Amino acid sequence: MIGEQEIGLEQKILAIAEQLFLEKGFAMTSTTEIAKKAGCNQALVHYYFRTKENLFQSIFEQKIRLLISTFQESEMPDMTFEEKLKVKIESHFEMVRANPRLPFLVVNEFTTNPARIDSFRKKISELPNLVFTRLQADLEAEIQAGRVRPISVFDLLLNVVSLNAMLFLTGAIFKNVAQLNEAQFEQMIEHRKQEHVRVILASIRP
Amino acid sequence: MIGEQEIGLEQKILAIAEQLFLEKGFAMTSTTEIAKKAGCNQALVHYYFRTKENLFQSIFEQKIRLLISTFQESEMPDMTFEEKLKVKIESHFEMVRANPRLPFLVVNEFTTNPARIDSFRKKISELPNLVFTRLQADLEAEIQAGRVRPISVFDLLLNVVSLNAMLFLTGAIFKNVAQLNEAQFEQMIEHRKQEHVRVILASIRP
DNA sequence: ATTATCTATAGATCTATAGATAATGC
DNA sequence: ATTATCTATAGATCTATAGATAATGC
Numbered sequence: 001m002i003g004e005q006e007i008g009l010e011q012k013i014l015a016i017a018e019q020l021f022l023e024k025g026f027a028m029t030s031t032t033e034i035a036k037k038a039g040c041n042q043a044l045v046h047y048y049f050r051t052k053e054n055l056f057q058s059i060f061e062q063k064i065r066l067l068i069s070t071f072q073e074s075e076m077p078d079m080t081f082e083e084k085l086k087v088k089i090e091s092h093f094e095m096v097r098a099n100p101r102l103p104f105l106v107v108n109e110f111t112t113n114p115a116r117i118d119s120f121r122k123k124i125s126e127l128p129n130l131v132f133t134r135l136q137a138d139l140e141a142e143i144q145a146g147r148v149r150p151i152s153v154f155d156l157l158l159n160v161v162s163l164n165a166m167l168f169l170t171g172a173i174f175k176n177v178a179q180l181n182e183a184q185f186e187q188m189i190e191h192r193k194q195e196h197v198r199v200i201l202a203s204i205r206p
Numbered sequence: 207m208i209g210e211q212e213i214g215l216e217q218k219i220l221a222i223a224e225q226l227f228l229e230k231g232f233a234m235t236s237t238t239e240i241a242k243k244a245g246c247n248q249a250l251v252h253y254y255f256r257t258k259e260n261l262f263q264s265i266f267e268q269k270i271r272l273l274i275s276t277f278q279e280s281e282m283p284d285m286t287f288e289e290k291l292k293v294k295i296e297s298h299f300e301m302v303r304a305n306p307r308l309p310f311l312v313v314n315e316f317t318t319n320p321a322r323i324d325s326f327r328k329k330i331s332e333l334p335n336l337v338f339t340r341l342q343a344d345l346e347a348e349i350q351a352g353r354v355r356p357i358s359v360f361d362l363l364l365n366v367v368s369l370n371a372m373l374f375l376t377g378a379i380f381k382n383v384a385q386l387n388e389a390q391f392e393q394m395i396e397h398r399k400q401e402h403v404r405v406i407l408a409s410i411r412p
Numbered sequence: 413a414t415t416a417t418c419t420a421t422a423g424a425t426c427t428a429t430a431g432a433t434a435a436t437g438c
Numbered sequence: 439a440t441t442a443t444c445t446a447t448a449g450a451t452c453t454a455t456a457g458a459t460a461a462t463g464c
Binding site for chain 1: 425426427428429
């Protein structure tokens with residue numbers, strides 16, 4: 001086991017690049033800057049990853065994987081549908097909260113470089129099916145039983161993701177415009193978490 | 207009256223720049239590219255706007271103004287609160303639909319260049335007060351009457367904006383991943399518009 | 413005269429690679 | 439021997455400006 005401080009330069013470069021890409025996106029981050037912050041010369045970045053694009057892709061791919069995996073929740077027996085859904089909303093919320101820059105990275109890179117969408121279509125379209133199947137079955141049962149209004153899994157999840165992701169996409173703006181300190185900002189985040197659960201649960205009632 | 211085709215190069219540069227900034231953001235758009243598409247040499251872009259930053263700011267400011275003005279709706283007497291709210295949701299939705307790249311531009315620029323938030327705080331914090339006052343009064347009356355659950359104007363509007371903006375922030379992704387053609391995509395947009403109204407109205411019921 | 417447009421270029425990046433040198437693993 | 443790291447540089451941008459020339463408004 002190697003201590004965290006004993007990390008090699010390759011890992012260091014990866015970590016710094018991740019931080020910078022999340023902060024400023026692909027275009028505004030230079031390999032020169034990455035090298036400088038990683039404490040090596042710029043050539044080394046290319047030695048390990050050949051191109052800036054490669055470096056970005058390995059980070060981006062890993063992040064997308066993390067994002068998708070969030071929706072794969074463990075078994076939750078003995079819970080009502082509402083309770084299960086609440087857990088899903090909150091776990092997705094916490095995932096985005098732990099990676100607050102991720103929505104920005106995804107939106108930014110897929111928007112400025114649509115070619116990336118193609119290369120990730122396969123990866124994206126693999127996992128969700130597994131995840132959706134269970135949720136879909138549960139949802140349909142609820143709708144049949146008249147406990148939930150007719151709504152597709154797609155619409156339901158898009159509502160959840162929209163609320164959760166947008167909060168962190170605009171988080172910095174609110175914090176600044178409303179002049180919130182760290183504690184106040186955290187309080188707002190916590191409040192919004194409850195609000196999102198409330199909105200989604202209310203939105204599926206018949 | 208000058209015909210639209212008789213537009214000067216300054217306006218042409220502005221129009222092309224707007225299109226490119228919306229498409230790719232500030233960093234990935236070069237004045238060289240703007241000039242090329244506008245059909246002039248690159249020096250002219252700087253002749254009119256001195257710096258790329260200036261050019262961007264004039265466009266960005268105008269867009270922000272447009273965005274904020276959407277929430278200033280005309281008088282709507284003889285309508286229930288639900289009906290008024292529905293109109294607001296739909297008019298915001300249509301505004302974003304007509305400017306589908308605007309959410310991207312705002313999120314992208316405020317995120318990569320936080321300094322911009324400062325310079326726009328004043329402008330942002332002017333208008334909303336006027337708009338919010340009316341909505342807030344209406345909302346509070348409804349809450350007092352027990353027809354609406356306790357919720358702040360901020361939370362309500364953030365819910366609306368999140369749903370509407372996020373749809374267009376991720377629109378291209380869905381279109382590609384689900385392999386939708388233009389007609390199918392428009393159908394989905396139309397469906398989501400109704401879904402957003404449904405979600406928001408359900409979310410404020412006591 | 414003034415304003416619009418062009419050519420040319422300085423100066424600052426930035427990415428990627430070639431080739432030298434130092435560190436490490438047998 | 440192989441892998442990691444460095445120095446140096448080619449070649450491609452990109453922004454901004456200086457200075458020349460063409461178009462336009464009195």
